[in-house]
Amino acid sequence: MMIARGCGMDLNFNSxxxxxxxxxxxxxxxxxxxxxxxxxxxxxxxxxxxxxxxIFVQGVAHGLAHFVHIRKYIHTFRSTHSRSSEPFxxxxxxxxxxxx
Numbered sequence: 001m002m003i004a005r006g007c008g009m010d011l012n013f014n015s016x017x018x019x020x021x022x023x024x025x026x027x028x029x030x031x032x033x034x035x036x037x038x039x040x041x042x043x044x045x046x047x048x049x050x051x052x053x054x055i056f057v058q059g060v061a062h063g064l065a066h067f068v069h070i071r072k073y074i075h076t077f078r079s080t081h082s083r084s085s086e087p088f089x090x091x092x093x094x095x096x097x098x099x100x
Contacts, residue, residue: 004065007058014055021048 020026021044030041040047 001065001069004062004069007062007065011055011058011062014051014058018048018051018055021051 027041027044030036030039035041
């Protein structure tokens with residue numbers, strides 16, 4: 001669950017950052033700060049594409065982390081509850097995802 005939360009928070013930041021990279025006035029302001037030494041501001045389209053790729057990878061990691069968490073939840077629920085709850089539980093993880 002912590003991996004999903006961490007990727008989700010980073011996705012929020014990167015989703016904002018990918019838009020900021022294309023704002024002309026923001027880039028002009030960044031050129032006047034100390035960040036110009038560390039960020040390739042004049043290559044903003046390249047940096048925009050890199051951040052977009054990072055967003056995709058983190059989105060996949062975020063989704064997979066949630067699937068793993070759901071699978072652990074189903075397994076824990078089955079092992080801790082009585083047989084009376086069996087009809088309400090899906091037979092497998094994939095059946096649960098298909099049910100959603």
